[in-house]
Amino acid sequence: MSYEFESVDRFVCGTVGEPGEREFFLQVRSGIALVSASLEKSQASTLAQRLEILCKQIAKEDVTLVVDRLERDDASLESPVDKDFVIGAISIAWDDELKKVAVELYSIKDIEVEDETPDITLNITLGQAKAFIVRTNAVVNAGRIPCPFCAIPIDPRGHLCPRANGYRR
Numbered sequence: 001m002s003y004e005f006e007s008v009d010r011f012v013c014g015t016v017g018e019p020g021e022r023e024f025f026l027q028v029r030s031g032i033a034l035v036s037a038s039l040e041k042s043q044a045s046t047l048a049q050r051l052e053i054l055c056k057q058i059a060k061e062d063v064t065l066v067v068d069r070l071e072r073d074d075a076s077l078e079s080p081v082d083k084d085f086v087i088g089a090i091s092i093a094w095d096d097e098l099k100k101v102a103v104e105l106y107s108i109k110d111i112e113v114e115d116e117t118p119d120i121t122l123n124i125t126l127g128q129a130k131a132f133i134v135r136t137n138a139v140v141n142a143g144r145i146p147c148p149f150c151a152i153p154i155d156p157r158g159h160l161c162p163r164a165n166g167y168r169r
Helices: 040-063 127-139
Strands: 004-006 010-014 023-030 035-039 085-095 100-107 120-124
Touching: 004 023, 004 035, 010 040, 010 127, 023 040, 035 100, 040 085, 040 100, 040 127, 100 127, 120 127
Parallel strands: 004 120, 035 085
Antiparallel strands: 010 023, 023 035, 085 100, 100 120
16 A cells, blocks of 8 residues: 655654664654554664755755744654554655655565555655654654663663673663
């Protein structure tokens, strides 16, 4: 099933679960349509980084472009969070005609298909992209704190630190 959104009301990254056991989701809302797709923490972080690079490049190339400012979206993911698919690949590009960022999300498929089409295609404004960046960075950084010795995330029960000869931290 493929979804195509010319414009979206909400495009956010969020999690379900406790730190250390969180599952990351991208959620897209356009009118009454809601799509939730799971992804890895590293994919969410990389998407935010790449969007930030793209936004800076666009601002540098077109100084006349007006960026809409959006209120910070700290609301939780919309319930129920049903996993429509698992994201495998992500593509982002600037659509100069629409003056929007085009995002394509591809699912992990069991069978190779010759005609690879994205499962979700959406266009977001630069303001929505910047709001996504801020929220995603906050969500990614809200996990477990890293060990000061080895930088491995510390579980609530502690962890066996390799730099401390296996002593529990």
